[in-house]
Amino acid sequence: MSDVISGPRSGLGRRGFLFGGAAVGATLLAAGCTSNDSGNDSPETNTKAVGGDNAAKGTQVTIGFSAPQADHGWIGAIAKNAEAQAKTFEDVTFEPVEPTNDVAAQIAAIETLITKKVGVLVVLPNDGKQLTAVASKAMAAGIPVVNLDRVFDSPLAYRTWIGGDNYGMGVSAGNFIAEQLKGKSNPVIAEIAGIDSLPLTQDRSRGFKDALARAGFKVTNRVAAEFTVASGQQVTSNLLQAAPKIDAVWNHDDDQGLGVLAAIRQANRSEFLMVGGAGSLDAMELIKADNSVLKATVTYSPSMASSAISIARLIGQKKGFSDLVENDVPASITLSSATVTKENVDQYLKTGFRS
Amino acid sequence: MTDPTRTPTDPTDPAPSAQAAGMGPAPVATVPPADEQARVEAAAAEPAVEPSPFRTWLASLSEGGATRNIGLIVVLVILCIVGFATAETFATTGNIRTILTNASVIGVVTVGMTFVIIGGGIDLSVGSIVGLASVWCTTVATQSYGPFVMVLCALLVGLIVGLVNGALIAYGRLVPFIVTLGMLIGARGLAQQIAGLQTQVVKSETFNGIADGAFLGVPYLVWLLVGTFAIGWVVLNLTTFGRRTVAVGGNPEAARLAGIDIRLHTALLYGVSGLCCGLAAVMLTAQTASGSSTNGQNYELDAIAAVIIGGTLLTGGRGTLVGTFLGVLVFTLITNLFILNNLSTPVQNLAKGLIILGAVLLQRRRSESAT
Numbered sequence: 001m002s003d004v005i006s007g008p009r010s011g012l013g014r015r016g017f018l019f020g021g022a023a024v025g026a027t028l029l030a031a032g033c034t035s036n037d038s039g040n041d042s043p044e045t046n047t048k049a050v051g052g053d054n055a056a057k058g059t060q061v062t063i064g065f066s067a068p069q070a071d072h073g074w075i076g077a078i079a080k081n082a083e084a085q086a087k088t089f090e091d092v093t094f095e096p097v098e099p100t101n102d103v104a105a106q107i108a109a110i111e112t113l114i115t116k117k118v119g120v121l122v123v124l125p126n127d128g129k130q131l132t133a134v135a136s137k138a139m140a141a142g143i144p145v146v147n148l149d150r151v152f153d154s155p156l157a158y159r160t161w162i163g164g165d166n167y168g169m170g171v172s173a174g175n176f177i178a179e180q181l182k183g184k185s186n187p188v189i190a191e192i193a194g195i196d197s198l199p200l201t202q203d204r205s206r207g208f209k210d211a212l213a214r215a216g217f218k219v220t221n222r223v224a225a226e227f228t229v230a231s232g233q234q235v236t237s238n239l240l241q242a243a244p245k246i247d248a249v250w251n252h253d254d255d256q257g258l259g260v261l262a263a264i265r266q267a268n269r270s271e272f273l274m275v276g277g278a279g280s281l282d283a284m285e286l287i288k289a290d291n292s293v294l295k296a297t298v299t300y301s302p303s304m305a306s307s308a309i310s311i312a313r314l315i316g317q318k319k320g321f322s323d324l325v326e327n328d329v330p331a332s333i334t335l336s337s338a339t340v341t342k343e344n345v346d347q348y349l350k351t352g353f354r355s
Numbered sequence: 356m357t358d359p360t361r362t363p364t365d366p367t368d369p370a371p372s373a374q375a376a377g378m379g380p381a382p383v384a385t386v387p388p389a390d391e392q393a394r395v396e397a398a399a400a401e402p403a404v405e406p407s408p409f410r411t412w413l414a415s416l417s418e419g420g421a422t423r424n425i426g427l428i429v430v431l432v433i434l435c436i437v438g439f440a441t442a443e444t445f446a447t448t449g450n451i452r453t454i455l456t457n458a459s460v461i462g463v464v465t466v467g468m469t470f471v472i473i474g475g476g477i478d479l480s481v482g483s484i485v486g487l488a489s490v491w492c493t494t495v496a497t498q499s500y501g502p503f504v505m506v507l508c509a510l511l512v513g514l515i516v517g518l519v520n521g522a523l524i525a526y527g528r529l530v531p532f533i534v535t536l537g538m539l540i541g542a543r544g545l546a547q548q549i550a551g552l553q554t555q556v557v558k559s560e561t562f563n564g565i566a567d568g569a570f571l572g573v574p575y576l577v578w579l580l581v582g583t584f585a586i587g588w589v590v591l592n593l594t595t596f597g598r599r600t601v602a603v604g605g606n607p608e609a610a611r612l613a614g615i616d617i618r619l620h621t622a623l624l625y626g627v628s629g630l631c632c633g634l635a636a637v638m639l640t641a642q643t644a645s646g647s648s649t650n651g652q653n654y655e656l657d658a659i660a661a662v663i664i665g666g667t668l669l670t671g672g673r674g675t676l677v678g679t680f681l682g683v684l685v686f687t688l689i690t691n692l693f694i695l696n697n698l699s700t701p702v703q704n705l706a707k708g709l710i711i712l713g714a715v716l717l718q719r720r721r722s723e724s725a726t
C-alpha cells in the first residue's frame with residue numbers, strides 16, 4: 001500500500017538504528033535517575049510502643065485496613081503509619097487492601113475483607129456518606145469498624161471514630177494569629193484554603209473566621225488552592241499581588257505550603273507571618289530554623305492512623321485504654337489540633353510527616 | 356489499490372531505466388509503474404502540490420486571520436478594563452509579571468498541544484508528562500548530578516514519553532485519544548510510583564533560580580514562554596516541518612500522496628508535545644521548588660481549552676500560535692482578576708466556562724461574516 005513512498009525512505013534503516021540506539025542510551029541514563037534512596041534508612045513513621053497492661057501479648061487479632069490511594073503526603077503517611085504500628089504488635093495480623101480513589105472499588109475491597117472474616121476493620125473512606133452502607137454491613141456481620149478521620153453518616157456504621165478536628169485547626173490558627181497581631185487595627189489577614197468544595201475545608205475556614213472574630217479581626221483575602229504545590233504557588237503569587245501589604249497568612253495545608261513558600265520567596269515578600277496546617281516535617285524544620293515567614297503550623301496529624309490500629313487491636317482483644325477507668329474503648333476520639341511553634345517544635349517533630 | 360487519483364500509466368512510454376530501479380514486482384507485468392513513481396517523486400520534491408491546504412490556510416491568515424482572533428482580543432480588552440476598574444494593583448508591573456509568569460508553564464505546554472491538534476491529533480497526556488518529568492528530575496539520584504542533569508532529565512523524559520505516544524499512534528495505528536488517555540493514567544501512575552507519593556523538595560538553588568531570576572526585569576520563565584512561542588511560530592509558519600504539520604492535519608491522504616511520511620511526521624508531533632511538557636516540567640519544578648506527582652494536574656484540559664478558543668480547529672489542518680497565546684492569557688487573566696477581587700473559586704470556574712463559550716461563539720460569528 002505505502003510502497004509508492006518507499007523510495008525516499010531507503011536510508012531509514014540505518015537512521016532508525018541510530019535513533020533507536022540513542023533512545024535506548026537516553027532511557028538507560030534516565031532510568032538510573034529514578035532512585036530515591038537518600039541513604040537515610042529511617043522510615044519516617046509515627047509509631048509508639050504501647051505501655052502498661054496492654055503491652056502484654058493478647059489474643060491474635062486480624063486487622064483489615066482500607067484507605068484511599070495516596071495522592072499527597074498526608075494520606076501517604078496514613079498508610080505507612082498504619083502498617084508500621086501494626087508491625088509493633090506481635091499479636092496483630094495486618095491485612096491491608098489495595099488503596100483506591102474509586103468509591104466502588106473501596107466498597108468491593110471492604111466486602112472482600114468482610115468475607116475473609118477479619119477481626120476488626122480500620123477504614124478511612126474516600127467518602128464517608130457513600131461507604132456508610134458497607135461499613136454498616138461489616139458491623140452487622142459482627143466485625144467492629146474503626147472509622148478513621150472522614151466520618152460515616154450513621155453511628156451504626158462504626159464502633160469507634162478517631163479523627164482530626166478541622167474546625168479546631170482553624171481555631172488554633174486563628175488564635176495564634178490573633179495573639180501575634182494583638183493591638184493592630186484592621187490588619188490584613190489572608191487565608192489560603194484547600195479544595196473549597198470539601199466539608200473539611202469549610203470547617204477549617206469557619207473555625208478560623210470564628211477565632212479571629214473573637215479577637216475583633218476578620219479574613220480580608222481568601223483564596224483556595226487544591227492541596228498541590230503547583231496550585232499553592234499559583235494562587236499565592238496572585239494573592240500577593242492582590243494585597244501589597246499583609247500582616248498574617250494562614251495556609252490550610254503544608255503540602256501545598258511548599259508552593260506557597262516558593263511564591264512568597266519569588267515575590268521577595270517577608271513583611272508578614274505565616275501559619276501552616278497539618279504539620280509536615282518540612283514545615284516543622286522551617287519553623288525550627290526560624291529563617292522564613294513560616295512561624296507556626298497547626299497539626300492534623302496522620303499519627304491518627306497508628307492510634308487507629310492500636311484501638312482496633314484493643315477492640316479485638318476486648319480491652320479498654322489503660323489510663324481510662326472504662327472497660328471498653330470510647331466510641332469517639334477527636335484529636336486536638338496543637339499549635340507548633342519554634343518553642344515546642346522539638347516535641348512534635350516525631351509526629352511530623354514528609355509531604 | 357483503488358486510489359482514484361492514480362492515472363493509468365501510458366504503455367507507450369518505455370522508461371526502462373526507471374523500471375530497472377523499480378520497487379519490486381509490478382502488479383501487472385505489462386504496465387510499468389515507472390512513470391508513476393517518477394510522478395510521485397516529482398510531486399514530493401516540488402512544493403507546488405504539497406501546500407494546497409497550506410495555501411488555503413495562508414490565505415485565511417491574511418484575510419480572516421485577524422478577524423479570527425478578534426473575539427479573543429475583545430475578551431482580553433474587556434478583562435483588562437474590568438481589572439483597571441476593580442483592582443488598584445492590577446496595572447502594576449508586579450502584577451503584570453505575575454500574570455505572565457502564571458501563564459508561562461501552561462503556555463509552553465500549549466505550544467506542543469497546538470502542533471499536535473493542527474496535525475490532526477490530540478494529546479491528553481500532557482499534564483501527566485509534566486508530572487512524571489518533574490518527579491523524575493527531582494529524585495534524590497537525579498538531584499545528586501546537579502541542576503544541568505536535572506534539566507536534561509526532564510527534557511528527555513518528556514521527549515521519550517511523547518515519542519512513545521507518537522510511535523503507538525503512528526506505527527501502532529491506534530486512536531490518539533485512547534493512546535494518550537492511557538498515557539494520562541499510566542504516566543501519572545509511574546510518577547506516583549517513583550515519588551513514593553511524596554513531594555520531592557529541590558535543594559539546588561541554581562535550579563530554583565530558573566523561577567526566581569530575571570533578565571532585563573523580565574523573569575526567566577517569561578523569556579522561556581516567549582522563546583518557545585517564537586520558535587514554535589517560526590517552525591509552524593516558515594519551515595517544511597510546519598507546512599507538513601498543516602498538510603497532515605488537513606488531509607492526511609493528500610499529504611501521503613504528496614510524499615510526506617505521515618507516520619513519521621505524526622510520531623514527531625507527539626515528540627514535540629512531549630518535549631514542551633519536559634520544558635514546562637522544568638519551569639514548574641523550579642517555580643514550586645519541588646517535584647510532585649500532582650504537578651500538571653488538569654493541564655490537558657486547560658491546554659486544549661486555550662488552543663481551541665485560540666481558533667485552532669479541533670479536527671486539525673488549521674490553527675495559529677498567536678491565537679493560542681491569547682487563549683492562555685485570557686485564562687491566566689481571569690484567575691488573576693478573581694483573586695485580586697477576592698472572589699470565590701466556584702464563581703471563577705463558572706466565569707471561565709462562560710468565557711470559553713462566549714469566545715468561541717464570537718469567533719464563529721466573525722468567521723461566518725468574514726466568509
